[in-house]
Amino acid sequence: MFKKLPFILMTLTFVLVLAACGSKNDAGTEGAASNGSGEAATELSGNILAVGSTALLPLVEQAGQKFMAVDEYKNVTVQVQGGGSGTGLTQVSDGQATIGNSDVFAEEKLEDEAKVKELVDHQVAVVAMAPVSNKDAGVEDLTKQQLVDIFSGKVKNWKDVGGADKAIVIVNRPSSSGTRATFEKYALGAKMGDIQGSIQEDSSGNVKKLVSETPGAIGYLALSYLDDSLQVLKYEGVEATVENVEAGTYPVWAYEHMYTKGEPDAATKAFLDYILSDEIQQNDVTELGYIPMSGMKVKRDAAGNVVE
């Protein structure tokens, strides 16, 4: 062993030196190549980590893939993770993530106002939600007051809101969910407690399954989840369609936010601009069931005030 030790050490150093040379060589050729194309100075590079909202995850992921495939941005890596809006906002304000994805305004989630001020909001899409019921409920249209009565547990049978004689089963999202916050804020106008016997499911897929299968069930889903297995309810007589949301006549919608801490760096800005470009907004955004920002004829701030 003693005799072999120097030999082993020598081999190790040799390998290390060789490896170092190898990587140096690689770097050299790469530099030469980019110098050759004459764009080395303007080419963007960096790592972008986007964390948060699972509702926004599919869009950011798809846009990230496309972004990295663009020649100009090939040195930028985009990593996307879920974890929920709260996680996204926490991580971006702690500096662990470049972008924090959120379904709600940071003002509604973060308790520390100083932290909210550091964040810059980039709204990339709109998500609208519709109340849905099981098909046997026998109701097609509900007013705001009726919805409030149902979700607060005051009305327990469909016949009291003009439907069949069936007990109402509420399928909710967890009280901390961004989807639920949006629905409560814009459809019901107030926060609701969880009434005894109601069901809470974390994923929209499970909400859809339970509402479509459970007799007398009511819930709410983003427009991309709606289909024939459910009765989509009108809200105050207004149908949940993209046109109605864009025109501002249907109120139950929210922005999807991508927060950065301070102004974004060049690579992150390029990525955010890319998501807002027509290429993504007109194709991916609509394909995935979101509403593009460009079509919106109304604007809304964190307090919920709507401007034309």
Place this chain on the structure above:
Amino acid sequence: MNNKLKPRRPLKEKHYWEEWTGRIYTSICVVFLIVVMFSIVYFVASKGLSTFFQNGISISEFLGGKTWNPTGEPAFYGALPFITGSFITTLLAALIASPLGLCAALFMTEIVPGKGKKILQPAIELLSGIPSVVYGFIGLSVIVPLLRSIFGGTGVGIAAGCLVLAVMILPTVTSIMADALSALPKGLRESSYALGATRWQTIYRVIIPTTLPALLTGVVLGMARAFGEALAVQMVIGNAPHVPTSLLESASTLTSVITLSMGNTTMGSVHNNALWSMALVLLVMTFVFVILVRLLERRNRV
């Protein structure tokens, strides 16, 4: 001649070095392991206790409060519904799974040791390899509609939760019980037969009483697994934050409410800290289960 003598010294040295590298390597691993374990306990405890010491929620309100409404005004942080939900589902799952597991284990070791073991063992081991989300989905697609058609209502609730859990802990319970039964000295069985006892008499007079502590170890470990299981239960139990009044009513467990809300809350908020306190309750309960198993093992040795 030289060749015969020479290997001795290097060999000794080689062993000496081997001994030391092995020792150093294992010590590093052990130190790392201890550091990891203590930091996990410290992290969960510090986060979980800050609910009480920083946010000023009293322990009795947390453990005994029936209202859970962290987003309300005023906010309530009563975790009693989740604690009862966890205990009820765990106990019921153990009640269902233990007799099934015991019968399967007896079948494999006492009744049809050869073929039974060959067929049943892999089948049961297969169960433990299925991811819990699959169990949850099966529960949501099969058990919930089944309960709904039999008992009416929504089908979602504690009954569905404990049925799913019972299937999930069956492999743990069965394999530990089977190990315990096969570890029983042959002499006991043979002397029982020699006295003229039938197979059933041997099983319930000799085999089960002597292996009882080890059998209970299986049950306790199964319960520990059931107590910590989150995803599958969360999908079928309904997650309403209320103390349930019937088995078919929507209820929550500690784990289901943690997985539902953790990602949606921001670090450091009271809501988030309260969730960590629940994690702390889970951790403490796991310790209790571990201690129980230790006590049972001690009894088993005597």
